[in-house]
Amino acid sequence: MIVADQKPINEILGMLERYDKVLFVGCQTCVAVCMAGGEKETGVLASLVRLARQKAGQPIEIDEAAIQRQCEEEFIEPLEADGYQAILSLGCGVGVNKLADHFGIPVLPGLNTGFMGHIEEHGVWAETCAGCGDCVLHRTGGICPVVRCAKSLMNGPCGGYTDDGLCESGTGAPCAWIAIYKRLKELGLLESMTETSPPKDWSKDRFSGPRTRVREDVRL
Amino acid sequence: MGTEKREAHHYTTYAYNAEIKEKRPYPPCRAACPVNTDVQGYVGLIAQGRYEDAFELIHAVNPIASTCSLICHHPCEQECRRNDVDEPLAIRHLKRFALEQATEYRRKKRKPIPQTKEESIAIIGSGPAGLTAANDLAELGYKVTVFERHPTLGGMLSSAIPPYRLSREALQEDIDDVLAKGIEARTNCQIGKDLTLNDLTEEYDAVLIAVGLSLSRSLPIPGVDAPDVLLAIPFLNDVAYGKQPKVGEKVLVIGGGNVAIDVARSARRLGCEHVEMVCLESAEEMPAWSWEVEEAAEEAIEVHHRWGPQAIRVNDGKVEGLEVVKVKSVFDEDGRFSPVFYDDQTSFIPADTIIITIGQMSDLSFLEGTPVEVDERGRLIWDRDTQMSSADGIFTTGEVITGPGSAIAAAANGHRAAKAIDLYLRGEDIKLGLVAEEKETILAFPEELVQKLSKQSREKIVHLAPKIRTSNFDLFEVGYEEQAALMEARRCRTCGGGAIVNAAQCAACLTCLRICPYDAPLVTSKAQMIPEICQVCGLCAAECPGLAINMVSYDAGEFREHMSDIIGDVDPERDAPILVAFRCNHNAGVNGDQLPDNVRPVHMHCVSRLDVLDLLKAFECGADGAYVMICDEENGKYKNVPSRVKKRIEYVRQLISNIGLESERLSYFEAGTHPDEVWRQAARKMTEKVKALGKD
Numbered sequence A: 001m002i003v004a005d006q007k008p009i010n011e012i013l014g015m016l017e018r019y020d021k022v023l024f025v026g027c028q029t030c031v032a033v034c035m036a037g038g039e040k041e042t043g044v045l046a047s048l049v050r051l052a053r054q055k056a057g058q059p060i061e062i063d064e065a066a067i068q069r070q071c072e073e074e075f076i077e078p079l080e081a082d083g084y085q086a087i088l089s090l091g092c093g094v095g096v097n098k099l100a101d102h103f104g105i106p107v108l109p110g111l112n113t114g115f116m117g118h119i120e121e122h123g124v125w126a127e128t129c130a131g132c133g134d135c136v137l138h139r140t141g142g143i144c145p146v147v148r149c150a151k152s153l154m155n156g157p158c159g160g161y162t163d164d165g166l167c168e169s170g171t172g173a174p175c176a177w178i179a180i181y182k183r184l185k186e187l188g189l190l191e192s193m194t195e196t197s198p199p200k201d202w203s204k205d206r207f208s209g210p211r212t213r214v215r216e217d218v219r220l
Numbered sequence B: 001m002g003t004e005k006r007e008a009h010h011y012t013t014y015a016y017n018a019e020i021k022e023k024r025p026y027p028p029c030r031a032a033c034p035v036n037t038d039v040q041g042y043v044g045l046i047a048q049g050r051y052e053d054a055f056e057l058i059h060a061v062n063p064i065a066s067t068c069s070l071i072c073h074h075p076c077e078q079e080c081r082r083n084d085v086d087e088p089l090a091i092r093h094l095k096r097f098a099l100e101q102a103t104e105y106r107r108k109k110r111k112p113i114p115q116t117k118e119e120s121i122a123i124i125g126s127g128p129a130g131l132t133a134a135n136d137l138a139e140l141g142y143k144v145t146v147f148e149r150h151p152t153l154g155g156m157l158s159s160a161i162p163p164y165r166l167s168r169e170a171l172q173e174d175i176d177d178v179l180a181k182g183i184e185a186r187t188n189c190q191i192g193k194d195l196t197l198n199d200l201t202e203e204y205d206a207v208l209i210a211v212g213l214s215l216s217r218s219l220p221i222p223g224v225d226a227p228d229v230l231l232a233i234p235f236l237n238d239v240a241y242g243k244q245p246k247v248g249e250k251v252l253v254i255g256g257g258n259v260a261i262d263v264a265r266s267a268r269r270l271g272c273e274h275v276e277m278v279c280l281e282s283a284e285e286m287p288a289w290s291w292e293v294e295e296a297a298e299e300a301i302e303v304h305h306r307w308g309p310q311a312i313r314v315n316d317g318k319v320e321g322l323e324v325v326k327v328k329s330v331f332d333e334d335g336r337f338s339p340v341f342y343d344d345q346t347s348f349i350p351a352d353t354i355i356i357t358i359g360q361m362s363d364l365s366f367l368e369g370t371p372v373e374v375d376e377r378g379r380l381i382w383d384r385d386t387q388m389s390s391a392d393g394i395f396t397t398g399e400v401i402t403g404p405g406s407a408i409a410a411a412a413n414g415h416r417a418a419k420a421i422d423l424y425l426r427g428e429d430i431k432l433g434l435v436a437e438e439k440e441t442i443l444a445f446p447e448e449l450v451q452k453l454s455k456q457s458r459e460k461i462v463h464l465a466p467k468i469r470t471s472n473f474d475l476f477e478v479g480y481e482e483q484a485a486l487m488e489a490r491r492c493r494t495c496g497g498g499a500i501v502n503a504a505q506c507a508a509c510l511t512c513l514r515i516c517p518y519d520a521p522l523v524t525s526k527a528q529m530i531p532e533i534c535q536v537c538g539l540c541a542a543e544c545p546g547l548a549i550n551m552v553s554y555d556a557g558e559f560r561e562h563m564s565d566i567i568g569d570v571d572p573e574r575d576a577p578i579l580v581a582f583r584c585n586h587n588a589g590v591n592g593d594q595l596p597d598n599v600r601p602v603h604m605h606c607v608s609r610l611d612v613l614d615l616l617k618a619f620e621c622g623a624d625g626a627y628v629m630i631c632d633e634e635n636g637k638y639k640n641v642p643s644r645v646k647k648r649i650e651y652v653r654q655l656i657s658n659i660g661l662e663s664e665r666l667s668y669f670e671a672g673t674h675p676d677e678v679w680r681q682a683a684r685k686m687t688e689k690v691k692a693l694g695k696d
Ligand SMILES: Cc1cc2nc3c(=O)[nH]c(=O)nc-3n(C[C@H](O)[C@H](O)[C@H](O)COP(=O)(O)OP(=O)(O)OC[C@H]3O[C@@H](n4cnc5c(N)ncnc54)[C@H](O)[C@@H]3O)c2cc1C
Pocket: B071, B072, B073, B124, B125, B126, B127, B128, B129, B130, B131, B147, B148, B149, B150, B154, B155, B156, B157, B159, B160, B161, B162, B189, B190, B191, B192, B210, B211, B212, B213, B214, B236, B258, B259, B262, B363, B366, B397, B398, B399, B400, B404, B405, B406, B407, B408, B410
C-alpha cells in the first residue's frame, strides 16, 4: 500500500490562508488504511482547521467528502466542487494529480506521500519496495536491497555495518544485507551470494522519467 | 455559579435503533418475550436514568406492563445470556422500577384516541388478551366495547391473582391507560345471561371472544361435595374481592401448579397457620415455578409429593382429611400425563379445609344455540391462521383457545387477534396479514468469551420477611432503590446491540480486528462483526479510519453531529469556562447530575466509544475545555478501555497544542472507587484550570 503522512498543520493552514470555502476530499483506500487520509482523518483535519481559523478570527467553511479511490476518474466524477475556492486532497500524490486534472480550481495536498510499504505493527509502517522497475527479490530472499540498504547495493554487504548489525549510514536501520544473508541461509540458498549480480537496469526506475504501462489487449 | 441539575445529552433516537434492530437477529431475551419487548433497549435507558423513555419502549408493545413487572414468569430472564456468565439480569424487576418511576408521566399522557373508523367491535372478557385487543383496536380508531361479567376489568389479573403478588394499584395503571383511549367497559355484564351473543352480533361489526378459562376443574372422588371442600377459582375470586373466605385451621391444597401455590399462600394470609399441599409430582416435576415453590416454603407451606387423591374423608359433614395413594409415575414414556399408582401404599393427610386446584377450563355455555361451534370435548373451534371462530366475524383470543399459559402470552395473542379483526374489517386477507416473519436469535456466548467477561452479581430482590408478609395481602416484594436499579441495569451485555459494518466504507484495514478485545471482527474482503461475540464496547467504531462502523444500539456519530446543541449558545461575556464532560451511563446513573452550570454533561454507553473527532468537535463548537471520566480497567465493564481512551486524549491534546491551544484544556479523570467524589471534583478542578487559561 501507499503510505502517507499528514502535512504539519501549520503548512496546511498556510496553504489555506487565502481561502474561506474549501472542500476536503479523503480517499478510502491506501491512505485510509495507513490512517492518514480516510474519511475519519478528513473529518479530524477539517475540524482542526476550522478550530484554528476560528481562533485566528478568520473562520473558514469546509465541507468534507471521501471517495473510494482518488486515482480513478469514475470515482471522482460524482464529486461536486462548485462554489469552492479550492480542494484539499487527503489522497496520495496520485489523487492530488487526478483531482487537479479534473477540477478547474486549485487542489492542495493535505498529505506528504511517503512510500510503498507494509504495516510492521498497528500504527507503524515501513517501506519495503522502491518500485524500481527491475525486481531482484528472487536473489535476495525476498528482502529489497533497493529500499532497505541505504546504498541500494546489489552485492552487499558493504562491510561498514556496526557491531550490533546496524547500517553504518546512521539511519538506525538494520543492515539489509545481513538480513538477506540470514534469510538465504535459512532457505538453504546461501551459495547464491557467491554469484555476483549483474549491473541493474536503472532505466526502468522513476529517475529515468515518468513511467507508463500499456496492456494493449485490455484497452477499450 | 450555581449547582443545578442539568439535563444531560443523550441523542440515540428510537427511530434509529428500532429500524436497525428489526433487521438484526434478536437477543434471546427479546426473542423469548411473547411480545418481543426490546429488553436491552429499555434496560439501557434505565442505565442512563431515562425512565420515561424506558416506559415508552416497554409500553409500545405491552399494554399490561405494570402487571408484567410484578407477575410475569419472565422467560426473558430464563434465556438471558448472562446465565452463562453468572446470573441472569433481573429484567422483570428492572421493568417494575422503570414503570414506578414513570407513573406520573404516564398518567399525564393518557388521552382519548379519536374514532376514525366506522366499525365497532365487542370484546367478551377483559383479561390480558381482551384488554390488549381492545387497546390495539382503539389505537386503530375503532369503537370498542368490552363486556366483563366481573365487577372489575383485568380477567384473572384482577379476579384471581392474589394482591400480595399483583397490587391492584399497579394493575389499575395498566387498565387506566387502555380505558383512556376511549373504550367503553361494561362490567357486571355476563354474555349468556345479561346479554346474548346474538345481541352483540346484531350491534357490532365484529366480536372477539376472550373469555379465558374461568371454571375450576374438580375431582371425581368421594367427599368433594362437602361444604369445606372448595374450588380454586371461586376461592381466589373471594380473596381478590376482599371477601375473606373462611378457612379452617388446617388447609390442604390439592395440586402442584402456580395457581395451587397462590391458593396455599392466600390461605396463609387468611390466618391459617397450617397450610399444606399435595401433588402427584416430585419436587422436580412439579409444574409450579421454582421461585414460587421456594417462596411458599419460606411461608411454612409444606408439600406432600407423589401422592394421588383418593377420597375426602368427611364425618358428619365435616372434612377430616384426604386419603391418598402413592404415585409410581406421573408421565408415560412419551412424556404425556398418565399417572400410575402403587395401589397398596396409601396414607391419610388430616385437614379441615380442602381446596382443589387441579386446573381450569372455559365456560362456553353462552355459545349454545349460536353459530359458534364447539368440538366434542367442549373446546371452541377456531382457525389458527385467522383467529376466527366457525362464525364469520366472530374472533377469539387468549387462553380460551391457547390453554393455560401466561398473562403476556395472552396479551401477545390479543395483539394478533386485533390485527386479524382489523384485516377482516378492511376486507383484506387475514391469513396473509398474520404471517409472522421468523426471527433469528443471536447465539449463546462462545465458551472462550465467557472467560473474558467481567462478573457482577445480580442485585438482590428483597422480599418482606415471611412472618410479616403472611399477616396481610400487601405486596410481598420490595422494588429496587434507584442505586440498585442502575447497578443492575449496567449488567446487561446489550446482546446483539453491537457493531455493524457499512461495507461500502470499509477499507479492510484490519484495525477493528486488531483492536477488539473479544475477537468479534472477521475481516476478509470487508469487515464483518460476529454478533454473538461483540460486546458493544465501541472501541472499534472509534478507531475505524473509514468511519465504517456503527452500533445497533446507538449511533456512533451522534455526538459529533449534535455537539453544537450540546454546548448551546456561547456567551462571549462568560465568566466561567464552558466545559464538556463525558462519562459513561453507569457513572452518570449512580453519581447523579449535580454539576456547576458551566459544565455540559454527555452520557454514553462507555467512554470507549469517544473518538478523536468527538473530542475535537467539542472545541470546534465553542467549548473552552473538555474532560472525560474513565473507569479503571478492573472495575470497567469492558477490556482495554482506559489505555485506548487515554491515548486518544493524548493525541487530541497534541493536535490542539499544534494550533496554539493549551493541551491542558483537555483532560481525564479516573473514576476509581469513589466516582461521585471524582466527578464532583473534576468539574471544580477543570473549571479552575481552564479559567486560568482564559477563554478559548
Ligand atoms: C391464580 C392465577 C395466577 C396466575 N399467575 C400468573 C402469573 O404469575 N404470571 C402470569 O403470567 N400469568 C399468571 N396467570 C395466568 C394469567 O392470569 C392468564 O394467562 C391470563 O389471565 C389469561 O388471559 P385471558 O385474557 O385469556 O383470560 P382471563 O384473564 O381469564 O380473562 C377472561 C375474562 O373473561 C371474562 N368472562 C368469561 N366469560 C364471560 C362471559 N360469558 N361474559 C363476560 N365476561 C366473561 C372472565 O370473567 C375474565 O375476566 C395466573 C392465573 C391464575 C388463575
